[in-house]
Amino acid sequence: MRIPDILARDRPCFSFEFFPPKTEGGVAALMMAAAQLRSLAPAFVSVTYGAGGSTRARTLDVVKAMHHELGLEVMAHLTCIGATRRDLYAILTELKKAGIENILALRGDQPSGPSAEALELGEFRHASDLIRFVTSEFDFCVGAACYPEKHLESPDLASDISALAAKVEAGASFLISQLFFDNARFYDFLRRVRDVGIGVPIIPGIMPITSVDQVKRFTTMCGATIPASLVRELEDRRDQPEAVLDLGVAYATLQCADLLAAGVSAIHFYTLNRSPAARAVVSALLVAERIRVPRGVGTSLP
DSSP states (O other): OOHHHHHHHSSSEEEEEEOOOSSHHHHHHHHHHHHHHHTTOOSEEEEOOOGGGTTHHHHHHHHHHHHHTSOOOEEEEEEOTTOOHHHHHHHHHHHHHTTOOEEEEEOOOOOOGGGGGGGGGOSOOSHHHHHHHHHHHOOOEEEEEEOTTOOTTSSSHHHHHHHHHHHHHHTOOEEEEEEOSOHHHHHHHHHHHHHTTOOSOEEEEEOOOOOHHHHHHHHHHHOOOOOHHHHHHHHHTTTOHHHHHHHHHHHHHHHHHHHHHTTOOEEEEEOTTOOHHHHHHHHHHHHHHHHOOOTTOOOOOO
């Protein structure tokens, strides 16, 4: 089923992102993690693409396994850096044969060093070019990425939103955000995006923190910021891995609860191929949804 249709039908919707491991043992662990999350009835799961296509074959294998063996709705990531039309046409044809309906079209990370020569072989420079190609040649539902704190390469947020508008004009029918830890930044971004006329569904991306060093590395790579108060609490627990995990789950749960209360209808979780943290957050949110007392309804305690 196409993701916009899923979002219109089910509320709230939760989805989970995985990346293809480099080993067969890693694939087995990933499939176990995905199977554990299946009990939460995810709206869909997504599988990333390696920088420069370094894990393309394994991505396709994982996508097929999750779709056919686990019965999950799978969104396949697709990047265009260093790829030719022939390359992409072959991959898209294989995804179509596998029954995949949803694609997240991305430019991909710029390679450095000798790998940069691959750029000269590619025929696309922007995600909007890839989106236009996919929608003109195939009948996939295509999504794109957005960045509440702007893409690292954009000079400012206004320029980044202009690039986002180009993706939607090219055919993107939904957007998934980069991870963020300050909901105020997401709400401001959402307001600015709607003000310029971008009306497609936007799914916020959340990553429960499980490691201090890991989250700092990720935010440096993607340009997201961590509130100073959260940094202090994480540093106080640096030598207590379980306490870091507990704080990460609690913070993500509060963050998601606030998003849902503000009217957000779907949340995408960056799982880092591990299920416990994401499972804990979503389970808590689902329990809260079931026990919520409607406004105007009183309770009588003994």
